[in-house]
Amino acid sequence: MIEFKDVTKSYPGSDTPALADFSLQMEHGEFIFLVGPSGAGKSTLIKLFFREQLPTEGQILFDGKNIATFEKAALLKHRRQIGMVFQDFRLLKQKTVFENVAFALEVLGKSAKEIQEKVPLALAKVGLADKGSSFPAELSGGEQQRVGVARALVKDPLILIADEPTGNLDRDTSWQLMELFETINQGGTTVIVATHAWDVVDRMQKRVISLEAGHLNRDEKRGSYRDEH
Amino acid sequence: MNINSLKYCLRQSVVSLKRNFWLAVVTSCIIAVSLAILGGFLLMAVNAGQLIRNVESNVEIGVFLYADADVSAVQKQINSLEGVNSVTFVSKDEGLVTFSNSLGDPALLAGLKGEDNPLPDAYRVKATDTALVAGLAESIRAMPGVEMADYGEELVGRILKITGWLNTLFVGISVLLALGAVFLIVTTIRLSVMARLEEIGIMKYLGASDWYIRFPFLLEGMAMGWVGTLVSTIALGLAYSKLATSLRQDAFAFFIRPVTSVEQLAPIFVGLLLLGTLMGGIGSLISVRKFLRV
Numbered sequence: 001m002i003e004f005k006d007v008t009k010s011y012p013g014s015d016t017p018a019l020a021d022f023s024l025q026m027e028h029g030e031f032i033f034l035v036g037p038s039g040a041g042k043s044t045l046i047k048l049f050f051r052e053q054l055p056t057e058g059q060i061l062f063d064g065k066n067i068a069t070f071e072k073a074a075l076l077k078h079r080r081q082i083g084m085v086f087q088d089f090r091l092l093k094q095k096t097v098f099e100n101v102a103f104a105l106e107v108l109g110k111s112a113k114e115i116q117e118k119v120p121l122a123l124a125k126v127g128l129a130d131k132g133s134s135f136p137a138e139l140s141g142g143e144q145q146r147v148g149v150a151r152a153l154v155k156d157p158l159i160l161i162a163d164e165p166t167g168n169l170d171r172d173t174s175w176q177l178m179e180l181f182e183t184i185n186q187g188g189t190t191v192i193v194a195t196h197a198w199d200v201v202d203r204m205q206k207r208v209i210s211l212e213a214g215h216l217n218r219d220e221k222r223g224s225y226r227d228e229h
Numbered sequence: 230m231n232i233n234s235l236k237y238c239l240r241q242s243v244v245s246l247k248r249n250f251w252l253a254v255v256t257s258c259i260i261a262v263s264l265a266i267l268g269g270f271l272l273m274a275v276n277a278g279q280l281i282r283n284v285e286s287n288v289e290i291g292v293f294l295y296a297d298a299d300v301s302a303v304q305k306q307i308n309s310l311e312g313v314n315s316v317t318f319v320s321k322d323e324g325l326v327t328f329s330n331s332l333g334d335p336a337l338l339a340g341l342k343g344e345d346n347p348l349p350d351a352y353r354v355k356a357t358d359t360a361l362v363a364g365l366a367e368s369i370r371a372m373p374g375v376e377m378a379d380y381g382e383e384l385v386g387r388i389l390k391i392t393g394w395l396n397t398l399f400v401g402i403s404v405l406l407a408l409g410a411v412f413l414i415v416t417t418i419r420l421s422v423m424a425r426l427e428e429i430g431i432m433k434y435l436g437a438s439d440w441y442i443r444f445p446f447l448l449e450g451m452a453m454g455w456v457g458t459l460v461s462t463i464a465l466g467l468a469y470s471k472l473a474t475s476l477r478q479d480a481f482a483f484f485i486r487p488v489t490s491v492e493q494l495a496p497i498f499v500g501l502l503l504l505g506t507l508m509g510g511i512g513s514l515i516s517v518r519k520f521l522r523v
Contacts (some may be wrong), residue, residue: 050434050488072438076438079436082436090427090431090434092427092431105433106233107237107432107441108435108436108437109233109234109237109441110233111232111233151435
């Protein structure tokens with residue numbers, strides 16, 4: 001379980017906190033949409049959970065443990081349980097699709113044998129089994145994002161976090177990506193998606209956590225992008 | 230870090246070195262030059278030490294007596310001193326002959342024989358140990374009938390002074406060059422870090438450890454340091470052995486016997502190798518600390 005307890009995050013030089021007195025609980029295996037206008041605090045929330053930053057006040061508990069207290073080894077273990085997907089894909093241009101996905105295992109010191117086994121499986125999961133030898137520039141935006149998802153998936157994360165994954169994609173491609181996320185979620189992985197794609201959110205009827213100006217605005221089990229009440 | 234990670238790090242270092250090939254070459258060259266100068270100074274210091282020891286081990290104390298001195302009493306006194314190895318009497322006549330011969334033309338001083346001989350009677354005293362020479366000279370000077378006791382302090386002192394001055398100069402130049410080399414390494418590694426900034430950002434999100442990210446840069450810096458040092462030690466070794474051989478064959482430089490013992494030279498060359506590698510490592514650590522917030 002992931003728990004935010006009265007978390008406030010202020011950045012130096014800014015009067016209003018990016019996240020203010022924020023509390024939330026998420027269970028393993030959930031599918032959650034983080035919605036809200038730009039600057040509402042979605043990215044801050046993700047950075048805090050990845051422990052790229054520490055909260056100014058409050059605690060973030062992962063399975064009961066305060067992640068702020070993690071020493072180096074525990075922090076690495078924490079981060080390795082999280083697969084990240086980015087709006088701008090963040091693929092390495094000079095590496096092939098296969099190498100980009102393999103990279104996630106390489107940095108964890110996995111053997112060549114394990115890499116040869118797992119990468120094709122991950123690519124198959126995202127529907128790119130035949131694109132391993134292509135370079136990112138040769139792929140469409142949707143395909144590139146799938147490579148990003150395969151890279152996040154290949155290390156079997158407990159949690160998949162996607163920050164605006166459809167920001168650079170057209171509607172059909174966005175929808176296909178969300179279907180992929182749902183499939184991944186059905187396999188037991190917690191999926192957290194920060195997004196502006198209101199139509200997708202409305203259609204999927206998942207838990208919606210809405211942020212506005214750093215505050216929790218709404219938390220609905222089967223919610224939609226806008227407040228309908 | 231396991232073997233897979235190590236392979237990755239090595240590969241990354243090679244890629245980076247290739248990418249910044251000429252800068253790496255220049256950096257290695259600067260390291261080579263600075264260490265060659267430092268090594269040259271160390272070799273010189275070792276040889277100067279040997280030269281001083283040679284001079285010292287050959288020193289005799291020249292004891293010159295007053296004209297009215299009791300020659301046999303002085304000899305007795307000198308013999309009774311501890312640390313005296315041999316005492317040779319050189320009469321004023323023998324002294325004159327030696328002196329005349331050293332001038333090349335014995336006829337020059339022919340008129341100074343007998344009563345006109347201005348030279349004093351003298352003893353040549355050898356010590357059992359060079360360290361005792363100064364003390365012996367001191368004691369002998371205090372004896373009645375002894376005008377002076379001299380063992381060439383000036384020569385030894387002058388050698389010490391010159392080598393001391395050269396040492397300071399060379400150390401100064403070496404330190405400046407070494408600092409320059411480290412700075413160049415910092416710059417080169419910075420370029421490598423910049424070239425891989427995107428990759429490093431991704432690696433952090435993929436859960437790579439700090440050392441996994443830093444290690445290739447450390448290896449890269451150490452490789453530059455090591456190559457530079459290797460070049461300088463080889464060049465220095467060749468130059469030194471050539472110089473040593475020619476000095477040994479040169480009859481006029483018979484008193485300079487270059488140090489060739491492995492026990493004395495090995496620490497210098499091994500030390501240089503370690504120092505160069507260390508400089509590379511330090512340079513890249515500075516760079517990584519400064520430009521890589523992991």
